[in-house]
Amino acid sequence: MAGGLPADLCMGSARETATGIKKRGGIQALPVPYGDSRAKNNIPGMITIASVISKERLLSVIAEVGGTHRPTPPYLKQKWDLNDGSIRSVALALARMERLNAFFGV
Numbered sequence: 001m002a003g004g005l006p007a008d009l010c011m012g013s014a015r016e017t018a019t020g021i022k023k024r025g026g027i028q029a030l031p032v033p034y035g036d037s038r039a040k041n042n043i044p045g046m047i048t049i050a051s052v053i054s055k056e057r058l059l060s061v062i063a064e065v066g067g068t069h070r071p072t073p074p075y076l077k078q079k080w081d082l083n084d085g086s087i088r089s090v091a092l093a094l095a096r097m098e099r100l101n102a103f104f105g106v
Contacts, residue, residue, distance in 0.1 A: 002017070002039055002082075002086035002087050002090060003036065003038035003039035003040075003042070003086070003087040004032055004033060004034065004035075004036030004037055004038050004039050004040065005017065005021075005030065005039045005090070006030060006031065006033060007033075008020075009021065009024075009030075010086075014082075014086070014089035014090050014092070014093045015093045017090050017093065018090055018093035018094045021090070021094065022094070027039070027040055027043045027044060027094070028040065028044075038087065039087050039090070042087060042091075043087065043090065043091045043094065046087070046088060046091035046092075046095075047091050047094055047095045050091060050092050050095035050097050051097070053088055053091070053092060053100075054092055054097045054099060054100050054101070055101070056101070057101055059085075059088060059101070060085065060100070060101035060102055060103050061082055061084060061085025061086070061088060061089050061100060061101070061102045061103075062082070062083045062084040062085060062102070062103050062105065063080040063081065063082055063083065063102050063103070063104050063105070064080065064081060064083050064104070064105040064106070065079075065080065065081075065105075065106055066078040066079055066080050066081035080104070083105070085102075088100075
């Protein structure tokens with residue numbers, strides 16, 4: 001789960017997660033499981049500075065070779081998993097940013 005987002009929203013890409021958030025009424029409409037409200041508290045502010053986040057190298061997401069099988073149909077095997085920056089990537093998707101910086105590890 002990305003920063004306390006409901007697990008069922010975090011089974012696909014950042015763009016798919018953003019679409020799921022919109023369908024449920026926006027970030028503030030989401031429940032806070034286990035008292036973890038990092039995403040709910042931080043995404044609105046990140047959206048306002050999305051252009052800075054998308055250009056700043058030090059705020060890049062970190063992806064590593066995945067292999068994670070998502071537990072819902074069609075049980076896709078993911079090529080890459082986000083190790084750091086999942087909340088930032090969802091915020092950028094909600095802000096409709098087309099690109100983000102990423103470091104890829106092996």
